[in-house]
Structures are given as structure tokens and as C-alpha cells.
Amino acid sequence: MNNPDEARSVDPVVTEIVRNGVLAVTEEMKTNLMRTAYNMIIYEALDFTVGLFTAEGETVSIGLGLPMFIRGMAQTVKAKLAHFGPDGIHPGDILVTNDAYITGSHLNHVTFSLPIFHQEKLIGFSCCMAHWLDIGGTLGGMTTDIFSEGLQIPILKYQNQGVVNQDLVDIIHMNVRLPSRATGDLRAQITAVKTGERRFLELIERYGETPVLDSIAAIMDQSEIAARLQTMSIPDGVYEAESFMDDDGIDIGKPIPIKVRVVVSGDELTVDLSEVSQQVRGFYNSGVTTGYACAQVNPALAADREAMIDMGRRFSKWAPNIAVKFPVTAAGLDALE
Template identity: 40%
Template sequence: MARRGRSNVAVQPALSPAIDPITLEVIRHGLIAAAEEMKINLTRTAHNPIIYEVLDFSVGIFTPQGEMIAQAAGLPIFLGNLGAAIQTVVADVGLGNFSPGDIYIINDTYTTGTHLNDMTVVTPVFFQAALVGFTASRAHWLDVGSMSPGGWTSNSTEIFQEGIRLRSIPLYQRGEPNRAVLRIIEDNIRSPQSILGDLRAQIAAGRTGEERFKGLLERFGRDTVFASVQEMFRRSEELTRQAIRTMKPGVYTAEAFLDDDGVNIDHPKVKVTVTIAGDEMTIDLTGSAPQTTGPINCGLAAAISGARVALKCVTAPFDPVNEGAFAPLKVMVPEDCMFNVRYPGPSAIYGIILITLCDVIFKALADAIPDRIPAAHYGDVCAVFIYGTNPANKQLYIHVEPEGGGWGGCPHRDGENVLIAIADGDTRNVPVEVIEARYPLRLERYEVRQDSGGAGKFRGGLGHYRDYRILGHHPFLTTTQERSECPPWGLGGGRPGAVNTLILNPGTPQEKVVQKASGLQIHDGDLVSVRTGGGGGYG
């Protein structure tokens, strides 16, 4: 199957003579500012640290066809496929059936590509009685009613175990809340009060974007704004094509292996063939592992998003993103593939394969642009979920955060230390003070993991130690530590980085190494020690 998207670079293409350059820049920056204000409002009004501290969300403004006009900095893996969620809602509802005041919600894995915790809220934007676009936010919900609190179930084998699934469901119709739908959601998730608070924050963010978008239309007129949008698309497309033309033409192949699928498949393969032809790039995932029993699968839209992230990194990473950036990219994904999950296949820990996908695309391009490609990074968010009953208030708590690790050595410098994995972009872990104030946990160590980077002329970046002490209760642990067996590779003769690992009670008779686990019982006084890997060395 093929999908064509619409990334930027150095030499600015000529401006269309019909567009005044000053007006264009005011509109372009106004749209980006509108998206950034959506992000600020969502951050300030969300209830759970997974959103307001970790920043596990993304927002954007889109055309009626689901083309990205503007985004705020966030998770690149969301921003690359938010349009797919809008296109699904449009296909299900019908472009002519939206009304002012409508709001829709969707988290369907098979159309949006991601796991069920990633909930997308879509708001139609009307101007002078016409539908002119959409605003959208996607945020990680703390719980969606999966078989273990918080989700991220590494042992699920079908979508029904992973939580409530919603597709193009109206939350508001003509400004009135759909109380029946809200009640269904409330009755099927844990901690509904705080999570519905996050939903209200997403709704507010969408309305913020709607008002700012309409403000630009009122100021400049619909024709001028959309002529500027098309010019933005054209310039971004040309900038990407310029960047691709600087690459050595050819067909480049690379592969890597994952540890397992969480259930029973050892070392699923990720294989990539990248073709550079003129000013276009094709990324073909044929040869990758078929759909797996365990939940590392992703939907097609997420696979395309992963390829878009890689394209953007090697063309124009510092230029704003819009739909035009991806026009020169074609993504090929076979039918029976873990990057194209079919109903009722699971996808709870889908992010693992997208992180490795980006690394393998870079690996394939090492011969095409050798002066720009790093060695592999630590390759997982190393997610840690600790949940249980808080002895202070007898309420369920769910602590979740990603962990940073080492990035690969580069052709001209060492790799970066303790950064979040590539697909997760601007996310970050939760501050120690917030964890200790909210949860019955104590952070006893947070330090750089010395010598974890791979050796080389330019060494890989370092991972970290992060140790959680359990206080006064008997909680449960859910985690994934991918690349525990298949380490981050080096390039140009560089050595692999250290692997990711989690150890319960290190240095005691109760010591236990955990690679992937869902709902593992742990106990008062236990120490959960996360040790993230380093990047591969270069040269």
C-alpha cells in the first residue's frame, strides 16, 4: 500500500507573485501562534502530569481535507498523523454534515494508527457559515479502561483488552454536550474525574485554535488566508525537494531487530528500503515482520508518521512543519505487517516499533548522506507505570513517565546525553518534586549512567539511573524496556551502546531483572531501578 504525504530546508523558493510577502509572513506566524496558544492552554488546564508535565500531547490546525496548516511543537509521531484522524471523522460524518459547535472524539487504532490511550478531539471551524477547517488535539489519557490501570499492556493480544475504543463520536452537537457519550466514557475509565478534566482541557484548546483561526480570517479575508496557506504548502514542498536533491541517488536498505513482541515472538524484524530518485523519496517497509500476537503493532497512519519524522530530520528539521513538507515522500507498507495492524490486533505499546523505524531509516541513509547520519540511540521511552492505592487518601493513583537515554554518536561530535526518544519529541519525565508530592514514591537516585555510550571516535551519549522507592503500600508495575537484548548499534566502526534495563531491588536477594511487564505486583520498600541505555558510537 502506498501513501503520499506532503518538510523544509535552506534556500527559500521564489514567492508566488500573487501573495504579498509581508502579509504571508504575518498570516504564517499568526497560524503558528494560534497553535502554540492551543498548546499553552492545554498545558495550563490539564489535570494529570502526563499532559502538563510530560507534555504527551500535540495540537494543530488543519484544512477541511485534513491537511496540516500549522502545529505547535510536540510529539512528532502525533503531528505526522493527526490529519488521518480528521480524515476519518470527515469520512464517517460527511463533509457537509458538520455544524458550528460540533466536537468529535476518536482514538480508533485502525484509522489513527496509535494506541487507545491517545485520544483525539476534533473541532470544526466555521467562518461566514462555511466550514473552513478543523482544530485538533491528541493527548495521552491516563487510563482508558484497559485490563491493567494506565494501559501500555505489554501482554495484550487483542484490542478489547486495551480499553474503550471510540470512532468519530460526537461529544458536542451544535454547542450542546452529548451527555450520554460523556457518561459512557466516565463509566468505562479509571480516575474519571481527572481524566474528564483532561478532556475539558482538550476541548478548550480546540476552541482557542478555532477563535484564533477565525480572527485571522476576519482580519485578512478568507481568500487571502487560504492563498497564503497554499503558498506555505508550495514553499515547504520545494524546500524538501531541494534537500532531497542533495542526497546521493540510489536504493538503500537496512534492518534491525526488536527484543520481542511482549508475548511470544523473539526478535521481530524492522526492514526498510529507501529510494532516492531526483527530488523524491520512497520508504518501503516490505520485509518487516508480519502482524504480531503481542501489542507492538501500529496502524498504517502511525507508520507513515514515523517515516515523516525521519524525512523531516534529514531535510529541514528547524523549519516549521505543514502538509507541503511531506509531498515528496511515498511510504509503502505491505498488508500483513506489524506496521499495518488489522482488527482485532493489539497495539498498546506501538511506540516501540516507530522509534526503531526512525533509527533504521537513518541507518539506510548512512550511505546517501554519510556526513549527517548518527549511530542508533537508546531506542525506547522505557516507560514506567507505578500504580496502586495511595495510603494518604485511599484513592487509585497512576504514575507514568518516559525515561531519557543516550543518542548516537554523530559524524562530527559525541552523542547527546539523556534525551527522550526521537518519536516522543518534546516530552520529558516528571520532576522529582511533583512525583514525591503526588504519589507514595521517593526518588533516591537520578544521575547519568557513566560509560553507557558506545565507544568510537565520537562516543554515544549516556543514559541515566532513576530509582523509585515504594512507600507504605503494595502497588503494581507496568513497564517496557526495549533494546534490552538488541543494543543500539554503532556506525563506521563505532561500538554498540549499553542496553536498557529495569532491576527490582538491585544488590539484594530479591533482585529481579524486568524487560516487559504488565501489572507486576511489587511491595512496600521495593526499589525500582531504571537504567537507560546509551547511544551507539561513531567511527
Template identity: 35%
Template structure:
């Protein structure tokens, strides 16, 4: 039996593992071709042992936390452990064999040391187009086979020999081969780096020492999460909400129900009572996405780096205390061949509902309702040359108010953490023009002692003809306020032609293959977060700041916050009338 690794060596190995994962992520996004990876960093990378445990992962998007072990377990059904050879490169994206969803393609390489399979180097990245029914994204399709290429544990390289047939198949079944093939090459380079760096670490410290260190690090992360769970009183905590529709059956809301069962130092998230699976792609792969949302929520709530002074490695240990239950046939655990590509708004809502359910017992760690959705737009068209162009854009939203501060405005909240795509990059490469990109100004933020964050407005104009597919939600079920805070606001989608702004069409959050003409504009207005705490407890100076910033107006300050403003000639226009404010608030309370 290997001896326990001493604390100093343990920290050095742990730091090295994390550094390798970070390097893998950096190589992938710096070498990639498509903006969704190159700019937004919609990717994940890490190292894994031969039992598919996460040893380290890149600090990229939380949506990829915990998903790659699902890919590895899915691949094992096609490639058992004894079938791996040095130099193998496997590609995988099947949503019913562990993938987060089909556009998130994983590249996996085995790590051998002294002829022994020790683990894996793997990454995943969102690809622009995999030949689905509509360019870039899909929603209203009948089954998983409509999602495009399903690559179930196939070898791109077999012992270092390139599988030209498979590379050609992929290249000829995407609308944008230059982007997809370039991104795949970047993924292979990232995985190769991970193999090389992991082997160097094994050579320096010895396989037995490194593997023992990984076990101790996983046990440590598990113990830290269990310690925090044990502080929560045992009980069943519930929250619910609903999704707008499935992208086809308009007006039919889809319930989301979350029950969090805390028992000792373990927790179960039970999604029983949520919507049955739907006939479109608005379902969620259980292994690769539903579980990941629950892992994320507890790591964010209980192991946040801001609230913990000790560093806690992101590894398999932080998944072990969390059990996830979703009945087969529900929206969070669909049965094949149901499509399951448009899955992100749903898992955002699961994370948000976990926060809501635990708010009564974690008031100092929760937020009010977040936007908890995803605006994912696929803009596409055909150039005069006959070649397709496809652009995937992730739009920001907002967080709810927090125990000691306002909800951040116009951010990638909860599980996203992708970066915005610079509009300069858009203008250089694509026949689109961004007409508007700013803080939403048609509504006021969810009022509270700490107000909700403001959403974003993004308006993209087509220069030529094209099409749009848009994946979003939360037009109807607005972000909730908490502890006396007021609700936020739902999202909105408008489509119009720039030549005639009088004819603005209101569109549902999800739609597929909308044909556009030159000058057509899609404007997305994201949800705004809910407020935390009683609005009349808000610092009057902060209320004044919100008025001066244009977030709220003086009547709203008076009616909702109990803050009386007086006009002044100081260059700002308003000041707080403290005596009148105290009198007004006394009457309101």
C-alpha cells in the same frame, strides 16, 4: 482565482498560524490534570484545512507530527464534511481509523466563517487510562477490543449541546475518571481557542487570502524538502535491526527492515521484510504512527532548524515528498482486529534505521545508533478508599555520537521530546518513592571520535501493593557505532525489594500486570548511544574529561582511545601523558 499573497503578508499569516497552534498546545498542557500531559507534554495541537492538510502545529512532541490528518480522514468515514455544524466537538481514538494509538485521544472542532466550513481545530493527548485490560498501558492482549474504549468519530457536543450520555460513558469506563475527564475538558478548551483565533485571522485578512497563504506555505515547505532530497544520490539504501520480542513470545526476535528509495526529489520508505504482525499489542497503526515516523525522520535529517538558516513551517508540505510502504499484515501495517497500542519502540527503530541507511550519503547529518526505544511504565494500585491511582512515566535514554559532538546524555531522543516528570510531583500525589534517578554508571558509552550518550537509571519504589506494566525494547540489539565508532549498550530492567537487595530479578523489556508488594522497586536502565568515528581520533582532553566525570576508567581510555593517563596531585587525580599517548596511538593506527 486568488492572487498570490505578497511575502510580508505571507510571513505574518504564517506566523499567526504557528502562534495559534502554540497557544492551543499551551492551553492544553497548562489546563490538564494528568502528569503525562501536564508535565511530560505528551500532546499535539494544530489547525487544518477542509482537505485535512496540516496548516500549523504546536512545537510539542514529534510523535504527533502528521498524525492528526489521519484522525480527520478516519472521522470522515463517520462524519462527512457536509455533516459538520458550528459548535460540534468530535472525539476520536480508533487506531484503524487514523489514530496514532488508542490512548491518544483527539478532540476536533470545525472552523466556520460566514457559514462556510473552512477547516478544523484539533488536538490529541495521551490519556492515563481508557479502561484497557491492564491499568494505563497494555501489551499482552489478544485484539484491539482489549485496548479499552474505542471512540470512532463521536460527538461530545452536537451544535454546542453536550452529549451527557457519552460523557458519562467515558467517565464510568476509566479507572481514573477525575484525570481523564479533566484532561478532556482541557482538550475542548484548547480546540475552542483554536477555532476562535482562526476565525479572527480569517476576519482580519479574508478567507480567500488566508487559504491562499496556507497553500503557498505548504508549497514552500514541500519545495524546501524536495530541494534537500534532490541533493541525495538516487539509489536504494537499506538498514535493518530487530526488536526483542512481542511481549509474550520470549526469545523470538522481530526483524525490522528499512529500504529508502531516493528518486529525484522524492523518497519512498519501504518496510517490506519487517516482521509479520504479532498476536499482542506490539503492532503499529499505519496511518497514525508508521507514516509519522517516516515524516519525522526526513524533517529531522534535512530540515533541522540548526542546519537551515531559513525558517521552514511545519505543515503538510513537509509530508508530501515522502511515500511510505508497508505490506498489509506486517507489524507496521496490521490488519484489524490486531491490537496496536504498544507501538512506539517500533517507530523509533524505523526512524533510527532511516538514519542508518542514509548515513553513507549523509555523513554530516546522521548520528550513530540512538537508544531508539521507549520506556513507558504504568504504575498503579488501589487506595484505601477503593479508588485507583495510575501513573504513566516516560524515561529518558540517549543519542548516538554526531558529526561534531558527543551524543547527548539522558535525553528524550528522536520522536519523543516529552519532558521528565519531576520526582517532587510524584512524591506529592502518588504512593511511590524515587530511590534513584541519575546517569547510568554500570557500562561505558559507545566509544568514538564523538562518543555515544549515556543512558539514565530510574528506580521507583512502591509504598503499598500495586502493579506495573512496562513497554520498552532494545535489550538485545544494541545501538550501532558508525565510521569506526563502537556500539553502545542495550537496556535493562531489574525488579527487587528494597529490604533485600541481594535478590534482584532481571526482567524483559516488556511485561504486563506485574503484581508488586510494599517496598518493591523497578529499576530501568536505558540504552546508551553508539560512537561516531574512530576512537583514537578523539581529543585526549575529552577522554580525560570522561574519566574525571566517571563515564570511563583509565584502562578503557588506554585500551580503546589510546590515551595514556598519569596520576597527578592536582585535586583531579589524572592528567594526559601526551608523549605516551602519541606513541600509543601511533601503534594502534
């Protein structure tokens, strides 16, 4: 699962079945979310993403939705794994957070992750990130810190071994303007991740755990190769672009620079955002995950569409000093969508 140059003993027919199978799973997750959500931002504007992830948090398959969410879900799974540890996640758990500095988005984007177990072994995650109509806080572009923007949900268990955390539900109800809408969207997301779990396990039962997981690893290898071939079609060199935002909504008339530098060398692509503006007083800041997503999603979408159902493992990399350009705790992020 690490080196695409190493031959894998996988059945190519089963691999294609698995490729289309996991796509079908995420398609059904998407459909069930849209059918059950209370919030038109989800079922009309499609402000969500669903996906399947490996037990390590790598993207397996993504459904229709906002591409920028994809990296946020992957980072969230990894953060939840780090938070609870390998022995702290059990069958029947459902993990939740809207930590904007992890997801790279704003607090309205709530992420649920359901660990998938087969024969008591963690084999993956079924995830859904969706925009809730309200998460409390000040309305409109008036905030200058994260605390004004709404309820922050740290990494928690919404459900612990099958038992719903009612205290968390009560806290949510006390901090939003329309509790019934929030509850409806929450349940819709739970429906989506449970759909992903059920359908993925059906795939495992039909073709076997080892063939399915080996096929997923092979698909990731194929995606990486496709991405690297696409990069090799670009002449080696340094590519730069620059744009500006008018201002941050607080310091009116003070432009905010956005500059990106891309270095292409053979099949390697390095994205340098070290000259992007420092943290601003307004609510136009961005978590580092958004930077990762911009660097990873766009090249992935430019590669082989048939091969790329995941995110092109090890394709985009960063200049070492990138992290210093992203906001610290308390920065406002509400403008992110």
C-alpha cells in the same frame, strides 16, 4: 494549492504574518492544554500534539508535542470527513475518536477535532491529540488484542451543534478508573481546540479569508519545495537499514525484524516497509498511520526548519504493498506511545 510551479498571487508580507500567526495559534493551544490538563503525562511529559488543519485535513501548523502524533491527527481529520460527509459537519460540532487503527497509536491517545467555520463555510480544523491517564482495560503489557486494552471510541460527535453528547461522557465515566481525571483532560482538550478556533478566526477577520487561505497554500508550496531540495541533496540510490525487537512479550526470545528500504531518485523519496514483521501476538503492533508518520515526519524535520511548519505535502510516498504489513482489526497496540 496543488502545484508549486504555478505562481500564486499572494502578498509575501502577509504570507510571513500568516506563517507566524498560525504558529502563535498552536503555541497558545499548547499552553492552554498544559495549564488545564489534570494528567502529568500531558503537562510534564508533553504526551500530546495540537495543530491546525485545512478543510481537507492537510496540516497547516503544529505545536510542541510528539511528532508521531502529527500524521495521526491529519489521518483522523480525513477519516472524520469521510465518516460524516461534507454535509454532516456543522458549526458547533466537536468530533472525537481514539480509534487506534486510524490514529496509528494506542487507545489512551484521544483526538478531538473542532471544525472551523467562517461565514457558514468550513475553512479548517483545530485539533488536539493527548494521552489520557486511563482508558480502561488491562494494565501493563499483558494484552493480546485491542478489546483488552480499553474503551474504543469510534468516530463520534462529542458536541453536536453546541450540545454536548452526555451519553458519550457517561460511557467514558463508566469505563475508566478515575473519571474525574478523564473529565479534566477531556475539558483541557476542548479548551485547546476552542482556543485554536478563536485565534484562527481572529487572523481571518484581521487579514481576510482569501489572503489567509492563499498564504497557507503558498506556505505548503514552499514546504514542498524545501523538502524536495533537501531530497535532491541526497545521492540517488537505495538505502537500507535493519534492526530487531527482542520479542513481542508473548513469544519470548523470538526476534521481531524491523527493516526499511528507502529509494531516492531526484526529488522523489520512496519508503518501503514491506519487509517489516507481520502482525505479532503481543501488543507491539502498529497502525499503518504510524508507518506514514515515520516516513513523513523525519524527512520533513530534516528539511528547511524555517519553511516547514506543515508536513511537506507530497514528499514521501510508499511502496504499493506497504499496507499488508500492518495489523488487522483486533491486533494489540498498547505498547505504542
